[in-house]
Amino acid sequence: MSVHSETLRPYIHLIESLPAQELEKKDLLIPELIMEKSGGLEMYYAPHNEYINVQTRIVIAGITPGWNQMKMAFEQAKRSIQQGASLEQIACDVKKAARFAGTMRNHLIKMLDSCGLPEALGLQTSRQLFGDRSNLLHTTSVIKYPVFSDGKNYTGHAPKIDHSSLLKKYAYEIFPQEIIQLEKPYLLIPLGKSVSEVIRTLMDQGRIPRNPCLLDFPHPSGANGHRHKQFEKLKSHFKTIVEDFALTHLTKE
Numbered sequence: 472m473s474v475h476s477e478t479l480r481p482y483i484h485l486i487e488s489l490p491a492q493e494l495e496k497k498d499l500l501i502p503e504l505i506m507e508k509s510g511g512l513e514m515y516y517a518p519h520n521e522y523i524n525v526q527t528r529i530v531i532a533g534i535t536p537g538w539n540q541m542k543m544a545f546e547q548a549k550r551s552i553q554q555g556a557s558l559e560q561i562a563c564d565v566k567k568a569a570r571f572a573g574t575m576r577n578h579l580i581k582m583l584d585s586c587g588l589p590e591a592l593g594l595q596t597s598r599q600l601f602g603d604r605s606n607l608l609h610t611t612s613v614i615k616y617p618v619f620s621d622g623k624n625y626t627g628h629a630p631k632i633d634h635s636s637l638l639k640k641y642a643y644e645i646f647p648q649e650i651i652q653l654e655k656p657y658l659l660i661p662l663g664k665s666v667s668e669v670i671r672t673l674m675d676q677g678r679i680p681r682n683p684c685l686l687d688f689p690h691p692s693g694a695n696g697h698r699h700k701q702f703e704k705l706k707s708h709f710k711t712i713v714e715d716f717a718l719t720h721l722t723k724e
Contacts, residue, residue, distance in 0.1 A: 527609035591717035627665030663690030
């Protein structure tokens with residue numbers, strides 16, 4: 472486990488002062504949480520990615536935490552602080568509570584199950600990765616902190632990552648620094664075309680290890696209306712990669 476809890480420390484007082492009820496954008500999209508601005512983009516701090524499971528066997532990478540994840544992260548952080556948790560425990564609690572939360576997690580679990588991931592890991596369902604077998608999972612984003620364009624979730628397209636100096640810095644400099652901390656061979660699952668493009672580039676440049684990877688895995692968001700068709704087209708290919716990963720890296724343990 473690697474926890475960058477000192478990044479969280481300066482925000483503890485602000486988190487403690489947040490409203491007790493369900494948080495709204497007016498509570499969190501505030502100047503005190505803005506980290507950087509570039510063009511029409513605004514990046515806000517959120518305590519999603521301070522916890523790194525360096526012993527993971529599965530890495531799932533999204534584009535950037537969205538509003539729902541940001542909201543849930545702060546709500547969990549406030550609860551953990553009220554319970555007297557340490558900075559390290561707060562970071563861990565937030566990671567488990569907020570990652571790919573909501574219907575997107577359900578869609579993702581169904582896709583992972585269809586790829587044969589539970590069989591490869593000796594699980595009954597991929598849902599256990601978000602529960603009692605979370606020790607096998609590390610979730611992250613190529614852009615570590617929530618990014619909004621005119622108050623809406625950044626989706627990887629307007630602008631493209633390579634067309635923004637801010638996004639490029641996080642995707643091609645900060646993200647690889649996180650990935651190289653992982654200690655065991657892992658299966659990498661990039662969610663969506665934009666993330667796959669970043670992963671391809673980083674692997675080609677030798678910036679991250681060329682671990683088994685489900686490139687072009689469809690984004691599980693309900694907004695991706697083509698995800699079923701995209702997934703069915705590549706499912707057998709994904710299953711082969713998962714089976715090879717299990718035979719090469721898991722059966723000897």
